[in-house]
Amino acid sequence: MADDPELEAIKARRMAELQQQQGGQDPRAQAEKAAQQAEMKNVLLGQCMDQAARTRLNTIAVAKPEKAKMVEQLIIQMARQGQLQGQKLSEEGLKGLLEQVSSSTQKTTTVKFDRRRVNLDSDSD
Secondary structure, eight states: OTTHHHHHHHHHHHHHHHHHHTTSOOHHHHHHHHHHHHHHHHHHHHHHBOHHHHHHHHHHHHHOHHHHHHHHHHHHHHHHTTOSTTOOBOHHHHHHHHHHHHHHHOOOOOOOOOHHHHHHHOSOO
């Protein structure tokens, strides 16, 4: 039982190392930082988009969260680069952005039949 204080010291050092690797922040601080970033993103999107476009984006976020995140990042990037030029993005403008994102991420599926195997596996013998 003389090892208990030594074991506790090793555990404490390891915990300190792990916290330092995570940037010295505990999970609560990380969650607070993430919430702050989400709030800043929402404020910026609110400034860049009119109400109808914001509503449409929120609806898309429910159905396709990945696509909504891509569009949000695109809008934020456009705002930072000055492409919106002080005007709010309308619903029609959002539709155009959605079409761009859809065309760039469109997946194509192909079905390939191997007819030779189908003929070999048939029970018509």
